[in-house]
Amino acid sequence: MVGEQPSFxxxxxxxxxxxxTIETLDEIGYVNISLAKIAKKAKxxxxxxxxxxxxxxxxxxxxxxxxxxxxxDYIQDKVSKKETxxxxxxxxxxxxxxYQLTHRVNNIALIxxxxxxRTEDNIPYYKLSDDxxxxxxxxxxxxxxxxxxxxxxSDFHVKNVSIMIQGAIAESMLMTGEKFDIEAYKNxxxxxxxxxxxxx
Amino acid sequence: MVGEQPSFxxxxxxxxxxxxTIETLDEIGYVNISLAKIAKKAKxxxxxxxxxxxxxxxxxxxxxxxxxxxxxDYIQDKVSKKETxxxxxxxxxxxxxxYQLTHRVNNIALIxxxxxxRTEDNIPYYKLSDDxxxxxxxxxxxxxxxxxxxxxxSDFHVKNVSIMIQGAIAESMLMTGEKFDIEAYKNxxxxxxxxxxxxx
Amino acid sequence: MVGEQPSFxxxxxxxxxxxxTIETLDEIGYVNISLAKIAKKAKxxxxxxxxxxxxxxxxxxxxxxxxxxxxxDYIQDKVSKKETxxxxxxxxxxxxxxYQLTHRVNNIALIxxxxxxRTEDNIPYYKLSDDxxxxxxxxxxxxxxxxxxxxxxSDFHVKNVSIMIQGAIAESMLMTGEKFDIEAYKNxxxxxxxxxxxxx
Amino acid sequence: MVGEQPSFxxxxxxxxxxxxTIETLDEIGYVNISLAKIAKKAKxxxxxxxxxxxxxxxxxxxxxxxxxxxxxDYIQDKVSKKETxxxxxxxxxxxxxxYQLTHRVNNIALIxxxxxxRTEDNIPYYKLSDDxxxxxxxxxxxxxxxxxxxxxxSDFHVKNVSIMIQGAIAESMLMTGEKFDIEAYKNxxxxxxxxxxxxx
DNA sequence: CATGAATGAGCTTTCATTCAT
DNA sequence: AATGAATGAAAGCTCATTCAT
Numbered sequence: 001m002v003g004e005q006p007s008f009x010x011x012x013x014x015x016x017x018x019x020x021t022i023e024t025l026d027e028i029g030y031v032n033i034s035l036a037k038i039a040k041k042a043k044x045x046x047x048x049x050x051x052x053x054x055x056x057x058x059x060x061x062x063x064x065x066x067x068x069x070x071x072x073d074y075i076q077d078k079v080s081k082k083e084t085x086x087x088x089x090x091x092x093x094x095x096x097x098x099y100q101l102t103h104r105v106n107n108i109a110l111i112x113x114x115x116x117x118r119t120e121d122n123i124p125y126y127k128l129s130d131d132x133x134x135x136x137x138x139x140x141x142x143x144x145x146x147x148x149x150x151x152x153x154s155d156f157h158v159k160n161v162s163i164m165i166q167g168a169i170a171e172s173m174l175m176t177g178e179k180f181d182i183e184a185y186k187n188x189x190x191x192x193x194x195x196x197x198x199x200x
Numbered sequence: 201m202v203g204e205q206p207s208f209x210x211x212x213x214x215x216x217x218x219x220x221t222i223e224t225l226d227e228i229g230y231v232n233i234s235l236a237k238i239a240k241k242a243k244x245x246x247x248x249x250x251x252x253x254x255x256x257x258x259x260x261x262x263x264x265x266x267x268x269x270x271x272x273d274y275i276q277d278k279v280s281k282k283e284t285x286x287x288x289x290x291x292x293x294x295x296x297x298x299y300q301l302t303h304r305v306n307n308i309a310l311i312x313x314x315x316x317x318r319t320e321d322n323i324p325y326y327k328l329s330d331d332x333x334x335x336x337x338x339x340x341x342x343x344x345x346x347x348x349x350x351x352x353x354s355d356f357h358v359k360n361v362s363i364m365i366q367g368a369i370a371e372s373m374l375m376t377g378e379k380f381d382i383e384a385y386k387n388x389x390x391x392x393x394x395x396x397x398x399x400x
Numbered sequence: 401m402v403g404e405q406p407s408f409x410x411x412x413x414x415x416x417x418x419x420x421t422i423e424t425l426d427e428i429g430y431v432n433i434s435l436a437k438i439a440k441k442a443k444x445x446x447x448x449x450x451x452x453x454x455x456x457x458x459x460x461x462x463x464x465x466x467x468x469x470x471x472x473d474y475i476q477d478k479v480s481k482k483e484t485x486x487x488x489x490x491x492x493x494x495x496x497x498x499y500q501l502t503h504r505v506n507n508i509a510l511i512x513x514x515x516x517x518r519t520e521d522n523i524p525y526y527k528l529s530d531d532x533x534x535x536x537x538x539x540x541x542x543x544x545x546x547x548x549x550x551x552x553x554s555d556f557h558v559k560n561v562s563i564m565i566q567g568a569i570a571e572s573m574l575m576t577g578e579k580f581d582i583e584a585y586k587n588x589x590x591x592x593x594x595x596x597x598x599x600x
Numbered sequence: 601m602v603g604e605q606p607s608f609x610x611x612x613x614x615x616x617x618x619x620x621t622i623e624t625l626d627e628i629g630y631v632n633i634s635l636a637k638i639a640k641k642a643k644x645x646x647x648x649x650x651x652x653x654x655x656x657x658x659x660x661x662x663x664x665x666x667x668x669x670x671x672x673d674y675i676q677d678k679v680s681k682k683e684t685x686x687x688x689x690x691x692x693x694x695x696x697x698x699y700q701l702t703h704r705v706n707n708i709a710l711i712x713x714x715x716x717x718r719t720e721d722n723i724p725y726y727k728l729s730d731d732x733x734x735x736x737x738x739x740x741x742x743x744x745x746x747x748x749x750x751x752x753x754s755d756f757h758v759k760n761v762s763i764m765i766q767g768a769i770a771e772s773m774l775m776t777g778e779k780f781d782i783e784a785y786k787n788x789x790x791x792x793x794x795x796x797x798x799x800x
Numbered sequence: 801c802a803t804g805a806a807t808g809a810g811c812t813t814t815c816a817t818t819c820a821t
Numbered sequence: 822a823a824t825g826a827a828t829g830a831a832a833g834c835t836c837a838t839t840c841a842t
Binding site for chain 4: 830
């Protein structure tokens with residue numbers, strides 16, 4: 001019975017557990033998380049988590065996939081409404097920054113998993129999220145390459161500039177101080193990126 | 201006991217333990233670390249760690265301070281040899297990137313602690329590394345402000361640009377794939393930053 | 401519900417579960433067995449086992465009864481074809497040893513249950529298989545007593561000699577090494593037993 | 601520091617834990633044993649068992665070794681006081697049977713481990729106790745071979761007869777009924793074995 | 801008759817920490 | 822200053838069993 005469909009109720013439970021995991025990650029972090037804490041948050045027994053997921057790592061891996069998909073879909077939705085490469089690039093940046101604000105908890109959970117989780121071979125996830133496999137990176141590079149083809153953008157090194165842009169986006173996630181004005185940052189970043197990529 | 205000097209032997213032990221912690225973080229990560237593992241690496245008993253540090257969190261906090269100071273001193277040393285603001289800014293970027301290569305293990309340990317450790321109030325360290333307190337941020341902003349005073353740099357928003365630069369540096373740390381050419385990245389980043397800050 | 405006849409389908413299920421239990425015992429042993437493992441082997445749900453048997457202990461107890469009956473029937477079938485007490489005794493020994501070879505899996509399962517299972521009063525099964533209740537023992541002693549009545553056998557202590565014979569049979573079950581020649585052992589055992597029981 | 605000596609206190613603890621394991625095996629059997637139960641019996645914490653033994657299997661394996669040595673030493677002590685092969689053989693049988701009576705708890709524990717324990721490759725111990733490696737078997741066969749060399753014994757197959765003798769001894773361990781007279785059994789067994797091995 | 805969902809107890813193991821020596 | 826012994830709590834996981842469907 002390979003490929004058998006999980007029942008509706010099972011799928012609902014899995015999502016409930018994943019959402020409880022996200023909240024718990026926000027509250028106590030990856031290091032202190034446990035199946036017991038997740039179960040308590042979800043108001044179910046620990047055994048039920050083990051029933052729906054192979055083990056703890058499986059819960060967190062599925063949570064990661066869930067979070068990455070949410071984030072990607074959000075950004076893709078905004079970007080796909082734009083036509084020109086430039087507009088798409090700006091939309092990418094704005095959507096990325098906006099996601100942090102509107103999905104704060106998801107964002108924290110994402111950071112917690114990426115910087116704490118490890119594969120079975122003990123390789124940290126953050127060492128895996130390189131520019132060749134991470135869908136968000138691939139997407140950003142597609143936008144940029146498209147802009148170079150349409151001659152909207154100048155002829156810089158696509159990968160390196162995408163790393164700089166992603167870095168500037170990611171770094172702002174860590175600015176949680178009250179003084180940090182993300183709107184102003186967004187404007188400045190758009191201005192700077194424009195300066196970098198536009199033909200002169 | 202207040203103000204009492206730690207003996208030489210105590211100081212040596214503390215450093216030995218901190219160095220063992222750094223190596224262990226590189227090998228198994230923050231999530232899997234334990235005093236027993238650190239003790240084994242340092243070839244001492246677990247009790248001795250508890251004797252020299254208040255608790256596990258104290259060990260990791262002191263390791264963090266040790267690592268931050270090492271990194272800061274390395275970068276400051278390179279920067280201080282330059283005169284103009286521009287040269288100092290480039291030296292800052294180059295030294296930051298160089299540190300990753302020459303002190304790989306320290307760098308991994310630093311990432312592990314910053315993204316996994318939390319204060320007693322349960323606040324993640326990564327939320328604390330904002331642009332107002334982190335000495336490296338303060339230092340970078342000093343360089344930039346100095347450049348604006350000497351009219352080498354144009355009149356952009358200091359904090360926001362420093363966040364972009366730090367982001368571009370930090371993001372490259374995560375690029376561990378074989379294809380990533382850090383030398384080329386350094387050149388591209390210097391070129392781009394030059395474009396951003398220089399008066400036109 | 402008392403005295404109600406189990407339906408054909410229920411009887412078939414019970415046998416299916418018992419057979420799955422036997423196979424599982426051979427593969428992972430009594431210590432590691434669980435209803436989940438049995439259910440997997442039988443390709444049914446765990447709940448179904450609980451439906452057809454009172455509890456886990458009930459499954460294993462019924463498996464034991466099933467195995468004992470199979471073994472007894474096999475031996476009885478061979479013995480009953482012989483006339484004289486001596487021929488019947490030899491047939492008993494030969495059938496006992498033959499059963500090990502032809503029903504290896506059943507034999508392992510039998511050993512696993514007898515030496516691991518306990519009654520509700522916490523008494524190990526192996527302490528119960530004494531010479532007064534175990535049907536195989538009773539049967540063997542009947543054969544011997546018949547031989548003494550017909551004056552084929554000499555006048556030794558029936559119970560003690562039956563224990564020796566059963567011991568010699570049982571011990572050979574544990575000889576799983578490649579070098580052990582069960583045919584030769586059978587011949588030697590028959591020869592020795594003949595020496596012991598025959599009138600001189 | 602390979603081969604470092606365990607301290608006296610550690611050795612004492614290990615023996616205390618092993619003795620508690622033996623008692624617990626007698627009371628609840630291998631299937632129901634747990635580190636928690638052993639710890640309770642020994643009046644220590646479960647963690648302490650893990651401190652002195654690698655894992656549960658290690659505790660039981662060491663208990664097995666302890667029990668086998670006790671039994672072997674007991675029998676060897678009795679046998680070594682005799683001169684002729686015949687006297688030694690009888691001493692072997694009598695000591696084996698006597699051990700059951702005087703060390704009842706040890707004997708039960710031994711049975712529990714041998715018939716329930718498994719190696720890491722999932723092979724039951726009872727399948728390993730063949731006549732070539734088990735020291736008791738080797739010892740018995742030495743006695744018999746010696747008797748054949750001195751012409752005390754006739755020229756039967758050593759291994760097969762040793763299996764029969766061991767079986768007759770082992771089987772009697774399972775006779776726990778009140779009616780079983782082990783003294784009478786001992787006399788009968790000695791008589792029968794004498795009949796088997798003596799030159800006529 | 802049969803299933804999958806669910807619980808709660810129990811398991812082994814590891815851990816941070818304390819303490820006598 | 823340093824160790825090894827010891828505790829008790831918490832971890833992840835598996836289990837037998839129950840129950841609604």
